[in-house]
Amino acid sequence: MCLGIPAKIVEITDADALMAMADISGxxxxxxxxxxxxGPLERLVGSYVLIHVGFAMAEIDEIEAQRTLxxxxxxxxxxxxxxxxxxxxRALDGARIEENPRFEAPRLGGRVS
Amino acid sequence: xxxxxEFRDPKAAQRLLAAIARTxxxxxxxxxxxxxxxxxxxxxxxxxxxYGLDRLTPAGVEFIHGPGCPVCxxxxxxxxxxxxxxxxxxxxxxxxxDAMRVPGTGKSLMQAKAEGxxxxxxxxxxxxxxxxxxxxxxxxxxxxxxxxTTTPSTALSIQMAAREGLNNxxxxxxxxxxxxxxKALLEDPxxxxxxxxxxxxxxxxxxxxxxxFIAKDYGKPIVVAGFEPLDLLQSVLMVLEQIRDGRAEVxxxxxxxxxxxxxxxxxxxxxxxxxxxxxxxxxGLGEIEASGLRIxxxxxxxxxxxxxxxxxxxxSPREVSEPEGSACGLVMTGRAKPTDCPQYGIxxxxxxxxxxxxxxxxxxxxxxxxxxxxxxxxxAG
Amino acid sequence: MLPIGNTxxxxxxxxxxxxxxxxxxxxxxxxxxxxxxxxxGGGKAMRDLIEDVFTSVFQPDGMEDQxxxxxxxxxxxxxALALTTDSFVVDPLExxxxxxxxxxxxxxxxxxxxxxxxxxxxxxxxIVEEGCEIALLRRIVASMDEEAxxxxxxxxxxxxxxxxxxxxxxxxxxxxxxxxxxxxxSLAASHVRPGDVAIVNxxxxxxxxxxxxxxxxxxxxxxLMSDCAGLGHLMEAALKAAPGLRxxxxxxxxxxxxxxxxxxxxxxxxxxxxxTALPLRPEVSGMCEVLGLDPxxxxxxxxxxxxxxxDEAEAALAAMRSVDVGKGACxxxxxxxxxxxxxxxxxRFGGSRIVDMLIGEQLPRIC
Numbered sequence: 001m002c003l004g005i006p007a008k009i010v011e012i013t014d015a016d017a018l019m020a021m022a023d024i025s026g027x028x029x030x031x032x033x034x035x036x037x038x039g040p041l042e043r044l045v046g047s048y049v050l051i052h053v054g055f056a057m058a059e060i061d062e063i064e065a066q067r068t069l070x071x072x073x074x075x076x077x078x079x080x081x082x083x084x085x086x087x088x089x090r091a092l093d094g095a096r097i098e099e100n101p102r103f104e105a106p107r108l109g110g111r112v113s
Numbered sequence: 114x115x116x117x118x119e120f121r122d123p124k125a126a127q128r129l130l131a132a133i134a135r136t137x138x139x140x141x142x143x144x145x146x147x148x149x150x151x152x153x154x155x156x157x158x159x160x161x162x163x164y165g166l167d168r169l170t171p172a173g174v175e176f177i178h179g180p181g182c183p184v185c186x187x188x189x190x191x192x193x194x195x196x197x198x199x200x201x202x203x204x205x206x207x208x209x210x211d212a213m214r215v216p217g218t219g220k221s222l223m224q225a226k227a228e229g230x231x232x233x234x235x236x237x238x239x240x241x242x243x244x245x246x247x248x249x250x251x252x253x254x255x256x257x258x259x260x261x262t263t264t265p266s267t268a269l270s271i272q273m274a275a276r277e278g279l280n281n282x283x284x285x286x287x288x289x290x291x292x293x294x295x296k297a298l299l300e301d302p303x304x305x306x307x308x309x310x311x312x313x314x315x316x317x318x319x320x321x322x323x324x325x326f327i328a329k330d331y332g333k334p335i336v337v338a339g340f341e342p343l344d345l346l347q348s349v350l351m352v353l354e355q356i357r358d359g360r361a362e363v364x365x366x367x368x369x370x371x372x373x374x375x376x377x378x379x380x381x382x383x384x385x386x387x388x389x390x391x392x393x394x395x396x397g398l399g400e401i402e403a404s405g406l407r408i409x410x411x412x413x414x415x416x417x418x419x420x421x422x423x424x425x426x427x428x429s430p431r432e433v434s435e436p437e438g439s440a441c442g443l444v445m446t447g448r449a450k451p452t453d454c455p456q457y458g459i460x461x462x463x464x465x466x467x468x469x470x471x472x473x474x475x476x477x478x479x480x481x482x483x484x485x486x487x488x489x490x491x492x493a494g
Numbered sequence: 495m496l497p498i499g500n501t502x503x504x505x506x507x508x509x510x511x512x513x514x515x516x517x518x519x520x521x522x523x524x525x526x527x528x529x530x531x532x533x534x535g536g537g538k539a540m541r542d543l544i545e546d547v548f549t550s551v552f553q554p555d556g557m558e559d560q561x562x563x564x565x566x567x568x569x570x571x572x573x574a575l576a577l578t579t580d581s582f583v584v585d586p587l588e589x590x591x592x593x594x595x596x597x598x599x600x601x602x603x604x605x606x607x608x609x610x611x612x613x614x615x616x617x618x619x620x621i622v623e624e625g626c627e628i629a630l631l632r633r634i635v636a637s638m639d640e641e642a643x644x645x646x647x648x649x650x651x652x653x654x655x656x657x658x659x660x661x662x663x664x665x666x667x668x669x670x671x672x673x674x675x676x677x678x679x680s681l682a683a684s685h686v687r688p689g690d691v692a693i694v695n696x697x698x699x700x701x702x703x704x705x706x707x708x709x710x711x712x713x714x715x716x717x718l719m720s721d722c723a724g725l726g727h728l729m730e731a732a733l734k735a736a737p738g739l740r741x742x743x744x745x746x747x748x749x750x751x752x753x754x755x756x757x758x759x760x761x762x763x764x765x766x767x768x769x770t771a772l773p774l775r776p777e778v779s780g781m782c783e784v785l786g787l788d789p790x791x792x793x794x795x796x797x798x799x800x801x802x803x804x805d806e807a808e809a810a811l812a813a814m815r816s817v818d819v820g821k822g823a824c825x826x827x828x829x830x831x832x833x834x835x836x837x838x839x840x841x842r843f844g845g846s847r848i849v850d851m852l853i854g855e856q857l858p859r860i861c
Contacts, residue, residue, distance in 0.1 A: 002156025002181075002262065002340060002475070003860050004314045004370075005783045006116035025114050025780030027707075027716045032239060034269050035379045048116060050317065050370050051784070053209075053860050054237025054713075055266045058317045058376060060116055064369040072125045072343060075132055114780060123843050155861055165845030184861065210786075210857035236712045236785070236858060263860065342843065463853040474786065475861045484847045 004052040006060055009033070009044045020044060022051055031056050116369070120341030126169075129346035134171045136353040142173030149175050149305055150352055151447055153295060154312035155182030155475025156340055162484035164342040170349065177304075177447035178480075180294050181312055183259045183287075184211045184473035185445055186395045191287055192217030194423045198254055198285065199230040201421075205248060206232045207241040208256040214472045221472075238270040238284075245274070245282035254417045257284045262314040264288045264406065265379035268386040271408065271415045285417040285424070286408050288387065291315050292323050293404035294395060299331045303448055308352040310345065311337035313367040318383075320375030321365050328361040339367040386412055396469065397442030441468040444477055451478040458482075529626045534656025544654055547631050551639050552618075552649040561650035563615055565674065572677025576611035578602060579670040587630065587664055589708040591701075591719030594667055595637035597795055600724045601746065602671035603645045607729040608742040608798055610681040611673030613645060618669050619653035623662040634665065645724035647671070679733070683760035685740040688831040691807040692765065694799050695728060695814055696721070696822030698750055699778040702792030707781070712858065714784070716777050723796030723819045731820070735813030736806035745797045748852045750826075751790040753799055754837045755851045765837045767827030767849070785858035790839075790849055792856075801829065 007022035013030055020041070022031045033044060033056045049056040142148045152158055158178045161167050167176050180186055192215055199206035199222065206222075213223045213234060226232040235241055238255050245253040257267040267284055274282045291312060298304050311324055316337045327335045334355035338348035348366040355362060365371055386409060393405025408416040418424045439461060440454035451457050451470070461467040463482055470476030474483075524546040532539040554561060567573055582598045599616065606613040618638065622631065642649055700721040707714045725744065733739055741761075743753040750772075758765045774789055782789050796819055802810045807825065814820030837849040 002154050002159075002312070002314050003786045004262070004317075004340070005780075006114070008115070024784055025776035027714055027718075027777050027780045027784065029712075029714045029784070032266075032269065034382070035265060035376055038378065050314070052262055052314060053266050054239045055269070057262070057265070057314070057379065058370050058372070061369045065116060065119075068344075068347070068366070068369060069119055072122075072129070072347065075125070075128050114776065114783065117783065121842065126843050159861075163841075163847070164843055165841055165847055169843060169845050182861065209860045211859045211861050213857055233711070234857065236860075240711065240713065259860065473861065474859055483850060 004050045004057065006048050007031075007051045007056075008048050009046065009056070012041045012045065015041050020056070022049065022056065024051075029054065117341060120339065120343040122343065125343055126346060129343065129350055130169055133174065133346065133350050133353060136350060136357055137171045137173040140173070140353065140357050144172035147173050147175040148307045148353065148356060149177050150308050150310060150349060151177040151179045151298075151306050152310040152338075152345075153179040153181040153291065154310075154315065155185065155473065156314070157310055157312070157338065157345065158182070158477055158480050159475045160340050160342065160345060162480040164345075165484070166342060166345055166349075170346075174349065174353070177306060178444075178477040179298070179447060180395070180398060180445050181260065181291065181315075182445075182470070182473050182475040182477075183263075183289060184215055185441075185469040185476045186289065186294075186397060187212070187215060187258070187287065187469060188394045188396045189217050190394075191424070192221065193219070195222060195256055195285065196220065196225045196230065197423060198417065198421055199225055199232045201252075203252050204231065205244055205251050205253045206230065206256070207235045207244060207253060208232065209236075209258060210234050211473055212256060212258055214466065215469045216466055216472070238267050242270055242273060242279065242282060245279050246277075249281060251281060252420075253282050254421075255282070255284045257286045257288055260289060260291050260312070260315050261318045261383070262312075264387065265318060265376070265382050268382040271386050271412050272382060274415055275412060280414060283415045283417040283420050284408065286387070286406060288406040289393060289395070289404055290406070291319075292326070293401045294398055295324075295327065297398055297401055298446060299327065299333070301446070304446060306333060306447075307356055308333055309335040310348050310352065311335045311363075313337060313339045313344070313371060316365075316367070316371045316375070318376050318379045321363050321371065321373055323375075324363050328363050332361045334361050334364075336364045336366050337371055339370065385409075397445040439467050441470055444470055451481040454478070524628065526628055529622050529624060529628060529631070529656055531624055531656055531658065534622070534654065540654065543628075547628065547635055548620075548652060548654065551635050552652070554650050554652075561615065561617075563650065563672070565614060567612070567674045567676070570677055574611075574675040574677075576606050576609055576673040576675050577670065578605040579668070580605060582667040582669070583663065584705065585663060586705075586708050586710075588633070589720055590704055592722040592795070593634055593637050594665060595634035596641050596722050598667045598669050599638050599641035599645065599647070599649075600722050600795060601744075602669040603647060603724045603726050604744040604796075604798070606671050606673035607724075607726040608681070608744050608800075609673075609675065610679045610729070610733060610739075610742075611675045612730070613647045613671055613673040613726050615648055615650045615672045616642065616669050617651045617653075617671075618649050618667060619655075621655050621657060621662050621666040621668075623664050624656055624659045626664050631665065634667075641724060645726050647726075681739065681741050683741045683743070683757045686757055686761035686763060686801045686829055687740070688763055688829050689804050690740055690801045690829040691804055691825055692754070692767065692799055692801055692827045692829070693807065693810060693814070693823055694745070694750070694773065694826055695725070695797055695820040697773045697775050697778070698745070698794060698797060699774060699782070699789045699792035701795045702749070703778050703781045705793070706785070706858075712785070714781065716781065718775070718777050718781075721794055721796040725796065725798055725819060728798070728814060728817045728820045729800075731813040731817050732800060732802075732810050736802045736810035738803045738806050739810065740801045740803070742798050742800035745794040745799060747793050749789075749791040749793060750797075750799060751788075751837065751849045752852050754849065757799075757801070758837050759835045761829070762834045764830040764833040764835070765827060766830050767837065767839050769839055769841050771824065771826045773822055773824055773826075786860070787856055787858060791852045799826070804828075
């Protein structure tokens with residue numbers, strides 16, 4: 001139900017039967033593109049699709065993918081800002097750190113075994 | 114691999130885990146009083162365990178493994194019926210690999226194959242069609258299994274068979290839908306959930322509004338998630354943020370694949386070929402209304418139940434109980450962990466599975482066995 | 495005294511013809527195109543088949559019921575005889591990068607080599623299904639001959655049986671192999687100890703995935719080829735550079751995971767491998783993603799894992815990389831004292847998971 005893999009459409013192999021050749025890192029399989037065949041099939045060549053049991057079920061939206069990755073990056077920036085704030089707070093608390101040797105920096109990543 | 118590798122970046126994972134840890138603290142959740150998040154889809158269960166996400170997230174987050182494993186919820190009687198079909202000499206029985214090792218009352222498809230039944234493992238229903246074309250003298254039956262992700266491909270295959278007049282092809286339809294069991298779980302007083310990670314590929318077909326009832330009627334947040342580790346972590350973070358802020362909304366983390374309203378061509382094929390059964394039996398959950406699909410009368414010629422007189426088409430479905438002493442139903446609905454089942458590791462192991470949860474790679478028990486051993490190792494110190 | 499390895503005194507190689515050329519095209523007298531029950535009957539038809547298809551190529555010394563073999567290395571005190579046997583039933587019989595014959599020779603040679611033995615002689619028994627094309631047999635025999643040359647071994651005796659249609663899947667091959675382990679060399683899984691380094695000789699899973707694709711029923715195509723290869727020369731190079739080498743295993747059915755588990759259990763040690771260190775081609779990763787397979791369990795036919803003491807790892811790597819089949823040699827993990835008998839993989843996120851033995855068969859999945 002869930003195993004779907006992104007693949008690149010490299011060729012339309014049978015336009016009448018709605019079949020195209022999908023490529024995943026050099027492995028190829030002919031897939032059925034009925035689910036995404038709204039419009040001329042040729043436009044699919046070069047696009048990335050989600051393959052499940054031999055059918056292309058969705059086109060991967062490049063812009064949305066970028067947006068998601070950017071959100072993850074931004075999380076990184078927010079994280080760094082937070083660390084910077086924490087760092088300066090700790091610097092201010094420097095004296096207290098000396099007194100309390102058991103002070104621990106915030107653990108990142110929760111329980112990383 | 115494009116659209117895969119980028120979503121496995123360990124540095125981004127670390128950042129997400131840090132944000133998750135912070136949000137859990139803000140909520141005030143702890144090991145004794147955690148936030149319960151259910152991942153509905155078996156593929157998500159598998160991914161969580163494969164990447165050790167359940168051990169990387171803080172103790173205040175507990176994953177409850179949902180019933181989104183179509184193999185796991187398959188009643189034993191259906192497997193028995195598959196074997197019955199396969200043992201007919203004229204039949205070539207085709208199935209996805211997932212179902213091959215699930216034990217029926219007596220044996221599994223794999224064992225029946227070893228005993229001589231013509232059972233073939235295939236990757237796509239298109240391959241079953243090809244077999245039917247190649248063997249006009251045999252009856253090719255395809256075991257149509259799965260949630261809405263897989264339903265369109267079977268529907269389209271039936272439409273193709275109809276167009277070609279491929280009369281020796283039929284489908285043994287066991288397709289089920291996601292929203293009804295979720296509703297059943299939300300109605301269950303014993304199940305306590307704070308939020309959901311929603312099935313990414315099912316949603317690719319049905320869209321995200323199918324889950325509106327979870328937020329509106331039950332006040333729980335749900336985030337539709339992709340399958341790479343960063344997708345899951347980001348979705349968990351989004352669920353936690355909703356909980357922290359007191360929101361209950363449907364959000365789409367997997368927007369690069371999941372369109373808001375699903376896939377119209379897939380949905381059209383499904384409604385052309387299938388209709389809802391009044392009720393359908395789910396292992397562990399019993400009968401659930403309007404949760405299973407059957408082939409419409411117009412396509413009766415391709416319905417294995419009609420052709421061979423089995424299953425729901427053959428009068429009353431047979432009663433088959435759970436394997437002795439096992440807790441499949443409780444584990445599947447998240448009320449128990451695999452390790453709570455008295456048979457786990459004793460009578461029920463991957464080599465000698467009693468139920469589908471130990472066989473299916475998405476089943477909570479199989480995932481625990483394969484990946485969860487680290488927990489025991491760490492506990493032992 | 496004959497130098498070790500010189501068997502020329504007693505076994506005849508194929509002789510060059512008048513021009514000094516090795517005549518690879520043998521004249522054939524057999525007119526039959528397919529194997530029939532008569533070819534297994536023990537009479538003239540069988541003799542003709544054997545002579546025309548097998549012995550004209552393998553050229554054993556005489557046609558006695560047994561090969562008589564001499565090698566000076568056996569008279570060295572402390573030398574040990576190594577004996578192995580194996581059966582080959584691969585389907586399909588021919589695939590990109592090899593065939594059942596190539597696997598038969600390489601598999602047998604490798605079983606000897608990973609024990610530190612110098613492979614010398616093979617036997618090859620064939621069970622042939624009635625109706626099998628003789629041209630196919632010739633191709634298999636040619637592969638075996640070629641592979642034997644490369645490995646420096648000879649196929650010295652054999653057997654042929656024919657069974658009725660349906661009683662075998664075209665051709666089954668059973669081999670045994672004999673080699674010599676020089677005195678003082680003792681490789682065993684139980685010698686492996688904490689601190690040792692685990693090294694593989696190249697990318698994993700090519701063979702397993704090639705076979706899956708070649709079966710045709712998954713309709714997947716790629717440029718992948720089987721990694722089938724003899725590992726005798728690789729082992730000798732490694733042993734020379736790293737005399738403290740503890741153990742080696744070839745990674746056939748059950749893949750890397752099964753071999754590592756066997757070693758961990760025999761040595762009563764833990765093994766830790768690093769996910770990001772495992773060498774895989776993108777096509778193999780892609781294929782695994784499509785089918786839902788785990789590359790750790792894929793079969794290989796030209797890959798081994800070996801364990802060396804830490805201070806010999808660099809030398810072992812360099813030596814392996816100087817041999818063709820070892821160009822991709824790399825460290826994948828090491829041996830530890832905790833979690834004895836278990837193999838643990840550090841995932842790319844820094845988490846860990848246990849890598850178990852393969853249970854049953856790996857099946858492609860949709861979920």
